[in-house]
Amino acid sequence: MIIKDIELGVINIPLARPFKTALRTVEYVEDVVIKVTTDTEFSGYGEAPPTAVITGETKGSIITAIRDFIKPALVGMDIDNLDGIFHKLHSCMVKNTSAKAAVDMAIYDLYAKKYQTPLYKVLGGNKTELETDLTISVNPIPEMVADSLDAVGKGYKILKIKVGKEGLKDVERIAAIREAVGPDINIRVDANQGWNAKQSVQIITAMEDRGLNIELVEQPVPAHDLKGMKFVTGHVNTPILADESVFSPEDAISIIREGAADLINIKLMKTGGIYNALKICSIAEIYGVECMIGCMLESKLSVSAAAHLAAAKSVITRADLDGPSLCKADPFVGGPIYDENMIRMVNEPGIGIESVPFLVID
Ligand SMILES: C[C@H](N)C(=O)N[C@H](CCC(=O)O)C(=O)O
Numbered sequence: 001m002i003i004k005d006i007e008l009g010v011i012n013i014p015l016a017r018p019f020k021t022a023l024r025t026v027e028y029v030e031d032v033v034i035k036v037t038t039d040t041e042f043s044g045y046g047e048a049p050p051t052a053v054i055t056g057e058t059k060g061s062i063i064t065a066i067r068d069f070i071k072p073a074l075v076g077m078d079i080d081n082l083d084g085i086f087h088k089l090h091s092c093m094v095k096n097t098s099a100k101a102a103v104d105m106a107i108y109d110l111y112a113k114k115y116q117t118p119l120y121k122v123l124g125g126n127k128t129e130l131e132t133d134l135t136i137s138v139n140p141i142p143e144m145v146a147d148s149l150d151a152v153g154k155g156y157k158i159l160k161i162k163v164g165k166e167g168l169k170d171v172e173r174i175a176a177i178r179e180a181v182g183p184d185i186n187i188r189v190d191a192n193q194g195w196n197a198k199q200s201v202q203i204i205t206a207m208e209d210r211g212l213n214i215e216l217v218e219q220p221v222p223a224h225d226l227k228g229m230k231f232v233t234g235h236v237n238t239p240i241l242a243d244e245s246v247f248s249p250e251d252a253i254s255i256i257r258e259g260a261a262d263l264i265n266i267k268l269m270k271t272g273g274i275y276n277a278l279k280i281c282s283i284a285e286i287y288g289v290e291c292m293i294g295c296m297l298e299s300k301l302s303v304s305a306a307a308h309l310a311a312a313k314s315v316i317t318r319a320d321l322d323g324p325s326l327c328k329a330d331p332f333v334g335g336p337i338y339d340e341n342m343i344r345m346v347n348e349p350g351i352g353i354e355s356v357p358f359l360v361i362d
């Protein structure tokens with residue numbers, strides 16, 4: 001099965017509510033989607049969100065990276081030569097991890113389709129369902145309480161609360177949500193780099209002293225501040241999860257060896273796809289560190305690729321795969337079933353998405 005072409009397009013899906021973090025506010029999923037065609041009837045699909053504030057990529061940069069660098073490197077290669085394909089994908093240019101992720105997942109999609117097997121089984125997995133959290137955007141406290149209660153009403157048992165814009169006031173945010181949802185709901189907190197190290201210790205300690213029972217705090221300090229993250233990890237009891245600080249397998253080794261975080265958030269858009277994500281899984285297994293699988297503002301296509309990875313790896317013990325649930329519509333046919341907090345894997349070959357409606361870019 002020989003790679004013939006990579007077709008590019010864009011999907012535009014409104015979000016059910018504006019998505020607000022310490023880094024940005026977004027109202028649409030407006031992602032690049034690709035179709036890798038071959039000399040057979042099989043095609044593979046991929047998706048890349050332009051998350052400039054995290055990966056540095058824009059819609060334009062993703063399209064250029066794929067069209068001008070990745071496609072010329074991969075056209076003509078045999079899908080069975082996975083190792084060769086991924087070496088070329090990662091050596092044809094540096095960075096541009098979301099562009100690479102879209103192509104990586106389309107290649108895995110094709111490989112699993114060739115063998116008529118669901119991707120998670122090709123990756124060696126046997127989890128048939130995953131439980132995801134739902135993200136609550138950072139807003140005035142009464143709105144966040146209402147959103148949290150709404151999520152619990154829909155069956156979510158894990159909430160990921162966005163904070164990081166108002167310092168110590170975040171303690172009041174979490175206290176109000178904990179009081180409203182009760183003790184049985186699992187609360188994760190994501191500061192998206194919004195605090196400094198000392199502030200993080202003060203805020204997290206205050207949450208601990210008030211008995212708010214936080215499962216973990218995600219990326220409290222700026223991505224580059226490993227020293228600060230290590231300080232936080234060493235001075236609080238709540239587990240610290242590295243997100244924006246970990247893109248590559250090398251980053252994972254540094255964070256773990258430094259003791260800078262307790263947990264790692266793997267996102268395909270940071271790793272450049274499944275190939276490097278598997279390396280992070282192996283590193284985490286060796287060091288006995290658990291991982292979360294996360295997503296950017298992505299639709300069902302790329303989130304499903306992440307779901308296949310999570311279904312395959314026991315070291316991925318937590319899922320933040322709520323992208324499809326945040327979207328107002330699902331334009332795709334096939335793939336895993338997103339039933340609020342539960343993601344159920346299905347037996348279709350590859351990622352499972354059968355058709356991708358997108359606008360073709362010349
Ligand atoms: C959507 C997901 N639950 C999430 O919160 N991801 C963010 C980054 C999302 C973005 O800004 O696109 C995260 O984990 O930091």
Ligand SMILES: [Mg+2]
Pocket residue numbers: 190192218219243244265
């Ligand atoms: Mg995060």
